[in-house]
Amino acid sequence: MESMNVTVAERRQLTGQICEFTLAPVDGVKLPTFTAGAHITVETPSGAMRRYSLVNDGSDPEVYKIALKREEDGRGGSKSMHDDAVEGTELRIEAPENSFELTEANEYLLIAGGIGVTPIYAMSQQLLREDKPFKVIYCTRSEPDTAFLEEMKSTLGDRLTLHHDNGDPDEVYDFWDHFEEPKNIKVYCCGPQPLLEEIEAIAGHWPEGRVIFEDFKPVDAVRPDDTPFEVKLEKSGVTVHVPEDRSILEAIRDSGIATMSSCESGTCGTCKCRLVSGEVDHRDMVLMDEEKGDHIMICVSRAKQGDLVLDL
CATH class of the missing domain: 3.40.50.80 (Nucleotide-binding domain of ferredoxin-NADP reductase (FNR) module)
Incomplete structure (x- = not known):
């Protein structure tokens, strides 16, 4: 998936909790066109990947405009955008995608x-x-x-x-x-x-x-009855504690270890890891049944019981 760097050219407070961000391309890069209903995936200042709908005309865009609500009870992506994506901040985004496109109708x-x-x-x-x-x-x-x-x-x-x-x-x-x-x-x-x-x-x-x-939230990465567990990263020799209110991906990121991710909602497959041992509560929408014995999507899935060992 194509990615590019943009800077926050302007911020506009729409309501007490909703802010519009105008994102301009770095070095005059030509922005891909898009149609209404499209979204971009943004790497927020916290490192979390989040999807936000584009609100401007996409026929020949010089900028991308997104608007997002500060979610106080969320997992940090929107708060980091509101708190840290000030004007001049450089962000990495992925090219627009549209799974909510207008199709022909009488009305x-x-x-x-x-x-x-x-x-x-x-x-x-x-x-x-x-x-x-x-x-x-x-x-x-x-x-x-x-x-x-x-x-x-x-x-x-x-x-x-x-x-x-x-x-x-x-x-x-x-x-x-x-x-x-x-x-x-x-x-x-x-x-x-x-x-x-x-x-x-x-x-x-x-x-x-x-x-x-x-609906940008097809999978609940964290549920009210989740419990903490440990994940051993076999290649790194590090054991990471995964709290009940964080995903495996977030816990690994919080520990300072870089991991690949994109949608962070269990739908794209970017964060697929090889499972060495442990019993997984699979919550993604990507893995085939035959893959579930030795792979895991760390953005949403968790340990069903006990701890996990991953090939990371």
């Missing part, structure tokens, strides 16, 4: 929840440029929590429905009227897991392929 319904607005905002602007019929439903906790609020109100007009639930489960948006009868449209949805699950449930009677979801 579109775009649904965003919270920071899930980033690809939806880019899609709305692309559909505007292409003069295609669409509507947007954008749900947030409150107006101050709503990123791109003024841009979307001014460009989308009556195509935009805004809803604030004030953090009250009784005030969440009722989507049923939009899904009661299957329509000849395509729905694109991005947001927190409860929103995705709700849309998936109420759209179960729609034809397959009409409702498309974006």
Whole structure:
């Protein structure tokens, strides 16, 4: 996968917790084009690899723009971006990929929840440029929590429905009227897991392929019932303690040992390691069944019981 270096050319605070970063290429390198819904993988200042949706026009980009929320309960990637990716900071990124691309339809319904607005905002602007019929439903906790609020109100007009639930489960948006009868449209949805699950449930009677979801967290690398364990790195002769709230990859990185990684969500295969011994709780979406006896994806998988020995 192609990687390149960029610098943080500008930061713009969109809400109290969401910041937009403008990334400019180093040494005038030509940035690859992209379509709405695309993301880039960023090596954050902490070393963590994280995927962020691109929000600007990708037809001939001079810069890449991403917006991300500071996740206080996350595993450090977003916090390091907010705290340490100041203007002038150089970052390594991978070329855009798009698994959430707009495909041909008579009409579109775009649904965003919270920071899930980033690809939806880019899609709305692309559909505007292409003069295609669409509507947007954008749900947030409150107006101050709503990123791109003024841009979307001014460009989308009556195509935009805004809803604030004030953090009250009784005030969440009722989507049923939009899904009661299957329509000849395509729905694109991005947001927190409860929103995705709700849309998936109420759209179960729609034809397959009409409702498309974006979710950067297909695998939970850390779960509430996880326990600590040890990993011995056979080649390095080092034993690393893996706490209950860190992945093997993060623990190895925290110990100062460099490892290869990309998606850090169990979907790309970059961090595959040979397993020397131990019983693995496989959580990735990549390994074939015949590989699971002697390989492990260290970004998400853990010891099922006891400790592990890896060929690192």
